[in-house]
Amino acid sequence: MGMKPLILTMGDPTGIGPELILKALLAGELDPFADRLLVAGDAGVLARASAPFAVAARFEPEDDGTGRLWLADRSLPVRVLSRLDAGRLVPGCPDAACGAAMAAYVEWAVAACRRGEAAGMVTCPISKAAMQAAGIPFPGHTELLAERCGVEKVVMMLAGARLKVCLVTTHLAYREVPARLSREEILATLRIVDRSLRRQFGLERPRLAVAALNPHAGEDGLFGDEEKRIIVPALEEARAAGIDARGPFPPDTLFYFAARGDCDAVICMYHDQGLIPLKLLHFEDAVNVTLGLPIVRTSVDHGTAYDLVGTGKANTASLLAAIRMAEQMTRNS
Numbered sequence: 001m002g003m004k005p006l007i008l009t010m011g012d013p014t015g016i017g018p019e020l021i022l023k024a025l026l027a028g029e030l031d032p033f034a035d036r037l038l039v040a041g042d043a044g045v046l047a048r049a050s051a052p053f054a055v056a057a058r059f060e061p062e063d064d065g066t067g068r069l070w071l072a073d074r075s076l077p078v079r080v081l082s083r084l085d086a087g088r089l090v091p092g093c094p095d096a097a098c099g100a101a102m103a104a105y106v107e108w109a110v111a112a113c114r115r116g117e118a119a120g121m122v123t124c125p126i127s128k129a130a131m132q133a134a135g136i137p138f139p140g141h142t143e144l145l146a147e148r149c150g151v152e153k154v155v156m157m158l159a160g161a162r163l164k165v166c167l168v169t170t171h172l173a174y175r176e177v178p179a180r181l182s183r184e185e186i187l188a189t190l191r192i193v194d195r196s197l198r199r200q201f202g203l204e205r206p207r208l209a210v211a212a213l214n215p216h217a218g219e220d221g222l223f224g225d226e227e228k229r230i231i232v233p234a235l236e237e238a239r240a241a242g243i244d245a246r247g248p249f250p251p252d253t254l255f256y257f258a259a260r261g262d263c264d265a266v267i268c269m270y271h272d273q274g275l276i277p278l279k280l281l282h283f284e285d286a287v288n289v290t291l292g293l294p295i296v297r298t299s300v301d302h303g304t305a306y307d308l309v310g311t312g313k314a315n316t317a318s319l320l321a322a323i324r325m326a327e328q329m330t331r332n333s
């Protein structure tokens, strides 16, 4: 019996996703996963995305809604989920139809994973604004997937070889962060990260370092009291539950020590607290993985890179790392 496919969603039709898939295919970088991948996307858009390369892609429809995308002597199976007018798309200008299409790829993939028909999903970047414009009420994949899987809390982790960061809060305005932090949220994050690193990443006793919210970890309440009021109680409860969680550490020095190997993951209070150090070290090859889902989902660590669409210059390393990690995780699941 063949292995279940890993679904690769194409992402924003006007973004870098389609071109990255073709670039990786042409370079033979997808060869190790050739029997495993199934692209969810738009055949016309994918075919046009070969424009920056020396060879033109062509799509051979097979039967009902599927087909093969050929580029030179390599090919990938595609599940066709939208039929946009590819010739009229402008890079970086997704309209509502594009927003609906990029959401449809993700919806189809998560449903296939939930039905047990796919082993996992790897996502190319979407435009959060275009999805919202299409009436899809989620600020990102992470929140959509949590809802579709019926899970209340998931954790966004970005992982590179030297640093892993896990976020307590994700897509929200910076000014809303303090109000969204609570002992329960931090504790739930610690529990999910601890469990996932054990089960899916093979760590026996993950060492989790928790970042403070405020400078100098609040300087004994002088620069904010979230540490005393919220983070310390969450840490105490986590430790009582057998989780190796330490902190709260002043954020300005924590990432230096984490990247040196002093912990297995850093728990960050908000998006950019974690993603700035992560991308400084690992922009090219980090993977975004959603922890706490009943399915496997990984993603590139970057966005739609509109400025690179059509140049052929975008780097495929994060996409390949995301596929590799998803494959690994399906073996550990």
Ligand SMILES: NC(=O)C1=CN([C@@H]2O[C@H](COP(=O)(O)OP(=O)(O)OC[C@H]3O[C@@H](n4cnc5c(N)ncnc54)[C@H](O)[C@@H]3O)[C@@H](O)[C@H]2O)C=CC1
Pocket (backbone or CB within 6 Å): 016, 124, 125, 126, 127, 128, 129, 141, 288, 299, 300, 301, 302, 303, 304, 305, 306, 307, 308, 313, 314, 315, 316
């Ligand atoms: N997982 C997802 O679906 C994500 C989606 N986004 C979306 O992407 C859009 C643009 O976001 P930005 O903050 O501008 O981030 P971005 O990652 O698209 O671009 C930031 C910079 O990184 C460069 N870059 C991105 N990917 C690259 C690659 N593969 N190789 C070389 N250089 C690359 C771009 O050219 C740009 O200079 C937004 O709509 C955002 O919501 C952003 C992050 C993740």
Ligand SMILES: NCC(=O)COP(=O)(O)O
Pocket (backbone or CB within 6 Å): 139, 140, 141, 142, 143, 275, 288, 299, 301
């Ligand atoms: N910057 C990371 C990011 O925005 C990831 O969002 P998503 O995976 O939830 O779509």
